């Protein structure tokens with residue numbers, strides 16, 4: 001069965017609320033376990049929302065619900081003011097989904113693949129050529145339109161996949177790890193595509209990625225989830241503000257640890273007045289409130305105990321460190 005995925009002309013997501021998507025209290029259980037446990041989120045018009053979480057946090061399950069592929073056990077989702085449960089066909093017509101897997105016919109050209117999708121999505125015939133040309137242009141593949149997809153790099157195939165999701169000009173595009181296994185040129189092109197879709201059409205994007213620099217570069221707002229719940233939400237500045245002025249990480253090697261009666265724990269005591277301190281194995285981390293004062297302290301301690309400075313890293317707070325702070329895990333664990 002095919003569904004009609006032509007965005008309904010009558011639905012104006014620019015009027016009324018500025019949010020193109022709102023989800024309230026989403027719950028999904030598999031057996032007794034709530035894999036998604038009360039997630040609420042919104043996506044503004046023209047907003048690029050980073051949706052992050054460690055492996056198994058519940059991202060895919062949440063996105064499956066937001067795109068209408070999986071029914072929530074509890075909660076509600078509205079797209080462009082249309083209830084995804086009450087009015088699924090018209091609501092889904094406002095959404096484009098780019099899955100991680102490449103779903104193309106390798107022996108067909110890029111244009112033939114897109115023509116196939118245009119037909120499957122019941123795009124009116126009069127619009128097909130124009131939309132295919134437009135989508136190829138947006139993903140930067142106009143000059144390769146007549147080439148077989150089997151001759152494309154993984155990144156180019158991903159771009160054809162993105163073009164397929166754009167044919168009905170959705171108001172909201174879901175991109176699930178779009179740059180995994182993608183060459184640098186296609187990665188840059190994907191960024192350009194996202195920014196152009198926002199600039200020219202006010203398209204909104206939900207972007208999942210394990211690459212923090214990408215998220216920092218592209219996303220206006222970020223939602224971080226773990227264990228099926230929202231841990232933090234906001235702009236980068238809002239999220240990073242509580243992390244203080246900077247981060248000090250000091251790892252002691254075995255010989256250095258032996259120079260201190262209680263090893264790294266002694267350092268933890270020495271920095272308590274300098275910010276929030278955490279210790280993992282032989283590494284001390286301090287969210288620094290006054291960097292010059294902390295650096296003086298480092299220097300004094302190193303001189304006093306004969307410690308080297310090789311194990312010291314200083315950094316500005318970034319999403320990677322925020323993520324570690326919130327979840328206790330690196331975002332790339334097991335990725």
Ligand SMILES: Nc1ncnc2c1ncn2[C@@H]1O[C@H](COP(=O)(O)OP(=O)(O)OP(=O)(O)O)[C@@H](O)[C@H]1O
Nearest residue numbers: 030031035036053054055056057058059060061062
């Ligand atoms: N159909 C299912 N039946 C049972 N458990 C499931 C099912 N789908 C997902 N899960 C479990 O739900 C949890 C969340 O999975 P989900 O795929 O949503 O996480 P994720 O954040 O997308 O992870 P990843 O980054 O690894 O893709 C995992 O523990 C997973 O094993």
